[in-house]
Amino acid sequence: MSTSTAFATAKAENRAALVGYLPAGFPDVDGSIEAIKAMVAAGCDVIEIGLPYSDPVMDGPTIQAAAQQALDQGVRTRDVLRTVEAVAATGVPTVVMTYWNPVEKYGVERFARDLASAGGAGLITPDITPDYGQDWIAAADAHELDKIFLVAPSSTDERIAMTTAACRGFVYATAVMGVTGARTTTSDLAGPLVARAKKATDLPIGVGLGVSNGDQAAELARYADGVIVGSAFVRAILDHPGDRTAALGALTALTEDLAGGVRRGA
Template identity: 65%
Template sequence: MRTAEAFAKTRAEGRAALVGYLPAGFPTLADSIKAIDIMIENGADIIEVGLPYSDPVMDGPAIQKAADRALHAGFRTSQVFEVVEAVSGRVPILIMTYWNLVERYGTGRFAADFAAAGGAGLITPDLIPDEADEWLAASDAHDLDRVFLVAPSSTDERIASTVAACRGFVYAQSVMGVTGARSATSTAAPKLVERTRAHTDLPIGVGLGVRDGDQAAEVASYGDAVIVGSAIVGCYLETDDVPSGHQRLAELTTELAGGVRR
């Protein structure tokens, strides 16, 4: 399923989309597939599958810990396609990945294997369009979305050039620094979304910090998508066993889905 289809649906319903993030292979390979199923069943409109990396400099402590567990359990890059294939078809599935992993695998090969698994596109937090010629060509060849990031520090010129290279949606990094659930959403986010809308008609997803339904509703009042990662990972880090984590994830996703529908 393509990202544009999901946003057409949520726009028709007059609401923002809920985007749920979880690293592949966490808490185990099979349980990451189960967790994504749970998110879809309880109202997630789009899924971001994280590709675990040994040096996740932009991720907060929760996601770093989850990626570390997956890697120590033996997770390999090729297994991300197993996860994507197992969950694709109902909602768009995107991979969020540091670019070094794609280069090491081979950009063209990665795009081909991802498309064959039913994936919709990549979110590339450490890749800028100026340095993305190989990915732009590969994504065109395999009809994949490409989601680049804008931040509060981005100049208007940088925002314009970034959104021009995007396909699917634009990722608005609403706070500076690493990811993580926060007690309050970013005050810079609405202004960043406003500045970004001046340069594109693409949907704008807002990420970093949302942890509950109230915050989801707040972000949904100005963003086209609410992106939640650390709070979802926390469902497993803060419980004693995986079944309890699954139950907590179902409850959290239901709450977040309610929030974006207010």
């Protein structure tokens, strides 16, 4: 199921979609599946599953810590695909967010085939652009997978037009210059970036901004089609090491707060 379905449903309900991120294999493979299912049950409309990677140049310390924990336990691409299969079975569109190197090593066509077979909706590729992603674009088109590329405040209008034209599903607008991470204030760069992207495409625009609570989600939902949250979900688990019940409770409470926020902001 394409992510566009979830965005269309949210739009029909006059609200933004809530997109939740968690790395596969964190705190372990079964634990990540359980955690993501809790996020789905509490209100996430789209799930991003992170593929842990040893050189996460765009990730902040919170997501890096989670990915390293997964890698230390030996998580592999097949574990990521198993996680996708389990989460997609809930009926929520499920995408993988990954750096390009692991996909290239696995085999681009093979990755696309196996992701589609697992029920995955597509791929978010933060470190490749459409002009360097022809192999992925061809494989994604062959398997009807979403192609989610990133635009940033530094993108020229020409780059935004080129990037959004290559996307399918939604466009990922990263409105913080620098690495990922939860922040106490929202960026004044997000609104103008969304406006520029909307001039170039009719696709939904999801914004990743370091959102960590419902009030921030509501603020972003006033102009974005989707609110993307990652570090705050990871932190909810990191804050309860070894206590799965408490971690799941924190995840559920956070998701409910954020899901309420995307509805207030409409």
